[in-house]
Amino acid sequence: MVAAAAFPGERPLYLVSRASLRARLGRHGDRAVAGRVTDPAFLHEALKGGRGPGVKEAAPDAPLLVLRDDDRPMSGATVVPLSAFGERIIQPAVDRAAQRVRADRLRAHFYDAERVLILMQDDPDPDAIASALALKTLLGRTRTSAPMCTFGTITRPENVAMCKILEIEVEAISAEDIAEFDRVAMVDVQPSFLEERFERVDLVIDHHPMEQPIDARIKDVRPSYGATSTILVEYLRAADIKITQRLGTKADLEAFSYLYLLANHNALRRIERPELSHEALDVLAEGLAKRRVVQGVFFSHLGRVETIDLIPQFADFGLQAEGVQWSVVSGVVGDEVHVSVRNVGYVKSAGDVTRAAFGDLGVGGGHRTMAKAIFPVQKLGRGASEPGGGGVCQERIIDRFLRALGAGRPPEGSPS
Numbered sequence: 001m002v003a004a005a006a007f008p009g010e011r012p013l014y015l016v017s018r019a020s021l022r023a024r025l026g027r028h029g030d031r032a033v034a035g036r037v038t039d040p041a042f043l044h045e046a047l048k049g050g051r052g053p054g055v056k057e058a059a060p061d062a063p064l065l066v067l068r069d070d071d072r073p074m075s076g077a078t079v080v081p082l083s084a085f086g087e088r089i090i091q092p093a094v095d096r097a098a099q100r101v102r103a104d105r106l107r108a109h110f111y112d113a114e115r116v117l118i119l120m121q122d123d124p125d126p127d128a129i130a131s132a133l134a135l136k137t138l139l140g141r142t143r144t145s146a147p148m149c150t151f152g153t154i155t156r157p158e159n160v161a162m163c164k165i166l167e168i169e170v171e172a173i174s175a176e177d178i179a180e181f182d183r184v185a186m187v188d189v190q191p192s193f194l195e196e197r198f199e200r201v202d203l204v205i206d207h208h209p210m211e212q213p214i215d216a217r218i219k220d221v222r223p224s225y226g227a228t229s230t231i232l233v234e235y236l237r238a239a240d241i242k243i244t245q246r247l248g249t250k251a252d253l254e255a256f257s258y259l260y261l262l263a264n265h266n267a268l269r270r271i272e273r274p275e276l277s278h279e280a281l282d283v284l285a286e287g288l289a290k291r292r293v294v295q296g297v298f299f300s301h302l303g304r305v306e307t308i309d310l311i312p313q314f315a316d317f318g319l320q321a322e323g324v325q326w327s328v329v330s331g332v333v334g335d336e337v338h339v340s341v342r343n344v345g346y347v348k349s350a351g352d353v354t355r356a357a358f359g360d361l362g363v364g365g366g367h368r369t370m371a372k373a374i375f376p377v378q379k380l381g382r383g384a385s386e387p388g389g390g391g392v393c394q395e396r397i398i399d400r401f402l403r404a405l406g407a408g409r410p411p412e413g414s415p416s
């Protein structure tokens, strides 16, 4: 099949190889000519004979669109393979249909529940809160029938402030409270990430890689997604009509949109953090240039820094490097080395590894994903505390950290 038209929006003239197809197109009101579509003489004749002003005047410069089984090029024509219809039209439609089924199934599962527990991790972040809010909306629930809960508490002041502004209530509960709910849903977290044990989990929606198999009635874990709230957006879209009709309040959806933006674009970082001075930028530029990535660990020693804040800030940043699971950033403040450690969350505990690596030199420890060590710079050995000893510091920190991680250190010069 070949279609020709002169201008955008103009109806095409179909050049087809079978008379039956021409008849069918004709019955639908389309213009069609049958013949040998690969024969230049036929094309020439067909375009000249084409009724309608556009084609006649434009021939033989009329644009040709060829639709066929393969995408072999054809001179003077744009070829559209039939498979493109599958990729661009059928596949997205199938995805939407599948998502709608998932959303319906999820809502049916919670339909007759008296009280639903929507559980987040111990220190809920904007992604978790947005996801919980989206789920509450999707289920058409209120604060009372589906409270958003955590076993911990929101610690970051900007997250606390944000909840206040958006009038979002996050309840702190304990393990005993689980019994008061007849359904349990987890967002942005998985049962194995929590210390509390559950008799039954109804739903897990998360984007973190699975540490252990998840025992839940419904699970939707997509590690390729940057945020759990992005998964929830698909659910909300799939259930769109019903939501606007009788579910979720406008305020909830507005708060969700705002949080979703934060979770996905990290806009908060820009708002919450002061501007970097030019001196600080120079320090960061050098730290970036001297970075070492060894076995999935981003190392950078910043040398002398004026503000301690720069070290954890840069450690957060290091974790964004491609293929990196750990970020270890150090700097010298006064006569002490400060080391900030971050990890992606599904590896060994940052606190344990940091303590093992530097605990004997001073203090070291922290949480699962964030840790810190502080010790006198002389403790890193000869040369470390002298001017220009940054390289020595870097090397010793790398050695100690990789040993504690159990990764060992590859011989000099081998690819990292």
Ligand SMILES: [Mn+2]
Residues within 6 Å of the ligand: 127, 128, 188, 207, 226, 227, 228
């Ligand atoms: Mn998340």
